[in-house]
Amino acid sequence: MKVVICLNTAWNLVNFRAGLIRALVAAGYEVAAVAPDDKYADGLKALGCRFVPLHMENGGTNPVQDAMLTWRFLRLFTHERPDVYLGYTVKPNVYGSLAAHIMGIPVINNIAGLGAVFIRGGLLVRVVRWLYRTALKRSAKVFFQNPDDRALFIEGGLVRAEVTELLPGSGIDLTRFVPVPLSSCAALNVSSRTRTGIQNASKSSIADQVRNDDSGSFRFLLISRMLRDKGVGEYVEAARQLRQRWSLAEFCLLGFLDVQNPAAISRAEMEAWVAEGVVNYLGVSDDVRTQIATADCVVLPSYREGTPRTLLEAAAMARPIITTDAVGCREVVDDGVNGYLCQVRDAKNLADKMEQMLRLSPDQRTEMGLRGRAKMEAEFDEQIVIDKYLAAIAQLTNRSRP
Structure with a gap:
């Protein structure tokens, strides 16, 4: 079974998702970690996964570039053929999910925060809401990191309540971050x-x-x-x-x-x-x-x-x-x-x-x-987050087996 996990930077993968990647590898999954290439990409090898570079303009709102990003995701999934796609941050959540749905790949999203767009409001918020509604419509699971964001998405019709679940953030590795007097x-x-x-x-x-x-x-x-x-x-x-x-x-x-x-x-x-x-x-x-x-x-x-x-x-x-x-x-x-x-x-x-x-x-x-x-x-123990992901992925991969 193969899992593709995608974020907007390799730095983000190394610093915030290392525990989950290690746990997936230990559970027997092949993990492809996807992000734009940067100097932190080499650190992913030590986690036991394979790094796959994918170009994306994280700060841009150009519709042509975003359409090209969807095409790059489609090409990625055609090559990788994952059993599950894990999306984090806005563009992997939106365009990665859209491409995965087209390919019939089960999707688990993580809404880790709504960012500057939702804070400022305006026309762009309406566009982003529509994109989220479209991208999350067929997702198998959507994790939220606080109850306010979860309620906002459900009440706004952006996601079905029955597929949502709360996580304690990204969790914290309590063996790595220890008390210092x-x-x-x-x-x-x-x-x-x-x-x-x-x-x-x-x-x-x-x-x-x-x-x-x-x-x-x-x-x-x-x-x-x-x-x-x-x-x-x-x-x-x-x-x-x-x-x-x-x-x-x-x-x-x-x-x-x-x-x-x-x-x-x-x-x-x-x-x-x-x-x-x-x-x-x-x-x-x-x-x-x-x-x-x-x-x-x-x-x-x-x-x-x-x-x-x-x-x-x-x-x-x-x-x-x-x-x-x-x-x-x-x-x-x-x-x-x-x-x-x-x-x-x-x-x-x-x-x-x-x-x-x-x-x-x-x-x-x-x-x-x-x-x-x-x-x-x-x-906020990271193991809480890891256990919820492993349970969701196991359920999806069992369903997808012939």
Whole structure:
């Protein structure tokens, strides 16, 4: 039995679907991993699958290019003859599914978030809705990562309710993302004297103690593609407000710049923020664990998500979290328990929540992080996702056998 799994980048396959690919291979399936070729494609070989490059314009809306993409999918399926097609991200979900339906190949979709188009509205949303309705009409299973997106698709007539199911995001590998004590953070170089003082201080005096100690800093970290829809602008503005009172607080950003997206932050804009001294841009990383381990708090003020993987990773490593009370984000944080929820598109409210985090003692932040780890173990274990996929694929392949 052969499974084709397709995403919009090989990086996405390696970083977010490695566990599923390994599990499929271990279960005896031949796996063809399909994506545009990039420097991360070689990493797929170690997972036991075969990489098949497929060109697609991820940020484009040209109907001629999209028609050509459907044709490329048809050619791919004619050659591969898979028993099941797994689609992720918009274009593989839409054009890959359309081609698979034409070929009579069972389809399992994963709607991991609705992206910039659904956030902005307008004519393009109506076009995308029609494309989704057409593409998902004959899908055997459609997984959603939060109940809001699922309800939106069902109520909008984009998908049949009986084929839908919820997943805890992409899940998190709890053996790879493990708790790291805050006291071991390289960025938190506060002396033992100062750390003890902070633990024993009243909330009103904590800010002064941290400001006046030159031995270390408190590191906030935002991990995402550098898009306005991820709340990057609000994060930068919140950093401006906080640096006036917390001179040793550090505000870092990690993720891709200049992505193909209308909401992309330009390199020039990022360089201007760095030159201003308000944030520190860390570039990109093939292993975010090293950066999460140096953070005291992970922040994602996104406008809308499926279920943000970076927050799952941070919580699994016992980091307290600040994110928005928005679709997909609120599922990861129990407000005041393992982090704080802030208002969407509100830099001042975000700054207030970040200051609340700064005013906690190290013990309080540690406890908050450990509660986040417990939440990941109870609700977001990657094995939950893998088991649901294996069950769905087994059911489909049994049906398709002669």
